[in-house]
Amino acid sequence: MSAILEIADVSRSFGGVQAVQKVSVDIPRGEIMSIIGPNGAGKTTVLNMISGFYHPDHGRILLEGTDITHLAPSEIAKLRVARTFQNIALFSGMTVLDNLMLGRHVLMKSGVLSSFIYWGLAQREEVAHRKRVEDLIDFLKIQDLRRRPTGSLAYGLRKRVELGRALALDPKILLLDEPMGGMNQEEKEDMARFILDVNEEWGTTIILIEHDMGVVMDISDRVAVLDMGLKIAEGKPDEVRVNPAVVKAYLGETKTSEVRHG
Amino acid sequence: MLEALDLQFTILLLSNGVMIGLMYSLIALGFVLVYKATDAVNFAQGEFVMIAGFVAVGALTVAGIPLWLSILAALVAMVGFGFALERVMLRKLIGRPIIAVVMATIGLAAILRGLGPFGIFQGTRPLPLPLRDEPFILGPLFIPPIQLLGGIVSLVFLAGFGYFFLKSRKGVAMRAVADNQQVAMAMGIDVERYFGLAWAMTGVVSALGGVLWGNMLGVDVNLALVGFKVFPVVILGGLDSIPGAIIGGLIVGLVENLAAGYIDPYVGGGTKDFAPYVLMILALMIRPYGIFGKRIIERV
Structure with missing residues (x-):
């Protein structure tokens, strides 16, 4: 069993409260x-x-070593490493599509300047990312919600969009x-x-x-x-x-x- | 004949109001950018404009640099100033109560007003731009060249920043930072970098404002008073709305010009300076989040 994530002997307290004490867990890949x-x-x-x-106050967390x-x-x-939140944390003023595209933020390379200089490259990159996001939209069956602001969605759907945004990070x-x-x-x-x-x-x-x-x-x-x-x-x-x-x-x-x- | 003159007078006031209003919008944009991205209220916006004016005039007259380079110097200086301010002062205040940032920027404003002249300047310095003296006459409109330039520059930058926030990836990421810093971090967005970017963008807007308003009013400490017009503009338009900054600017520009034209003759002047504030207080009582602002005015 190879662990992708090792949580080793981790402790953390808040004020006087020991929230986590010497917890070790290996997460298998x-x-x-x-x-x-x-x-x-x-x-x-x-x-x-x-x-x-x-x-943590003590202990270590290792990702692939x-x-x-x-x-x-x-x-x-x-x-x-992507995550969702206990209380839904979508960007409520933005559309489902914007939220999912933001999920890909770290995978997008070209910066402001280079996207001006290499307009074509940035466009091509944008298209590739959009493709992946569309795949996720299909996967989660939220095709008809693309342009909807997330604030207007029902609770269960918002949870699903938030999952999609985390998945967008690949x-x-x-x-x-x-x-x-x-x-x-x-x-x-x-x-x-x-x-x-x-x-x-x-x-x-x-x-x-x-x-x-x-x-x-x-x-x-x-x-x-x-x-x-x-x-x-x-x-x-x-x-x-x-x-x-x-x-x-x-x-x-x-x-x-x-x-x-x- | 008299009616025709009256109409001409009204049109003059209105066109003047629109042009001046757009120039208020430009400065208000600086305030909105920072509030949108970082939730910080910048009470030193007027002082930013003043400093930009000082830099431009200083470069032009003291250092003897050509005008275009002086303007560029003001731009570079203000962008650097924005970045530095975020790094040195405001980053330390992240996560603290909003009142801490408010007080810090008020203190900063006082310091900048005090240090601004720095012994280099005595009195008011002109900031000449290569513009013709005679106004442009378009039918009934008389538009002074500086106002036309100011209006156009303002519109271009308002549209540019609007596009940036709506369409560009960095702009959308910045909106995400404004919406929820924690979640933005979990998306891998480097929140502090975007804070710096927002303050740098405010620097750009302030530099332009400093040159335009410096040309109209002359450059001295009083240039900072332009900042006082920002508050009615952003309260009317909404603290976080770029279209709101445009509409708010136009309203303030029109109201103060109409007040100056129609009320001043009866009361001996001065209404121009407070009329926008009357409107602001009314707006706060009726629509506290502004015409275009988010309904949540403060998050606790």
Whole structure:
């Protein structure tokens, strides 16, 4: 098993709170890896450390053997690690097409000056990128939304466009932060289908953060479980599902939330 | 006969208002570019124009450089100034409350006004451009050459920047930065570079404004007062809208000229300077996000 991404002994605290403690996870190339856990388990913190929004206090993150622990988000994006956000983060004033084209930003080479000098080259480049974006539009079945401002789209469709924008980067690794959050059952199944298709068609490694175990267990090759900042289990979905520590974490959460609300 | 004169007078006021208004739009564009890309409110826009005027006049008269080179010097200096300002001062304020940037630019404005003359200039210096003295006469219109030039230059640059934001890849990326910095970063967009670019573009606009307004008003510290016209323009048009800057500029230009023509004779003058502000306050009460602005005026 060759790991495309190694998270090695990573810790991060905010103020006095240990959000993530000594977490190590190897992400195998070409697999769908889910990181699950109750609220406040540190899942999003891990994701934010991979994409460079936070830097770990301790530990290292290696992408194909290269240390990316302290790179800025834009530098990590340039290494073809794409992500979506928990709360949809499309550029709402822009069209679906503009959003997807922005997803290809790091792949576009010609700058302002050179695009004036080599007009033809820039045009040709633009056409090639547009072609790829059109393929994604077909893939996600959003052909009739091209020119629509994203702010006007329904929730499920916006999630789909955001997935498309991340895919436009031609990512080696796709980070999805609760891609099914707030969706109804049908939308969840659609999204699960797209995730599986992406993985199958382009061999993209996918790291998925989810709150509830449901659909995730069906589509993941491997699952890591976090609780209170610690990794409490890792393995194939069937192994993790019956792991006593995992069961306890999820049941425990129910109890504490009952206490909190009561 | 009297009516014909009246009509002629009104037309004169209107054409004057349009040309002057477009020149306000140009300066307001500097303000809008920075706000659009970086969410920063630049209270030193007028001082940028003043500094550009000083550079151009300084190059022309003190250093004795030809006019076109002096204008180029002002452009280069202001672009450099924009870049440097972003790097040295404003980058440190990223992510801080908006009031920090506001106060910083107000402080900067005071410093620039104080340092601007730098002991080189006493009094007001003219900034002559090779233009004829007689106005262009087109039917009932009398247009002073500098106003025609100002109007045309403004339109060209407003259209150019409009196209840049709408169509060019860099422009779209800059809009993305303005919309959400975090997400722009995740797209691999180098946010700080675009901040620098926005301030540099403001430098370009300020340099042009400095030369045009410097020619009309003469170059001294009072040139910075042009900046005060920017606020009604951007409030009327919307802080983040390029078409808004054009419309707002035209409204302010027309209102102050009509006020000067029709109200000043009765009250002894001076209405020109505050009439746009009356309109601005009314606009704030009715449409706080401007005619074309985004409805969300402030993000918390």
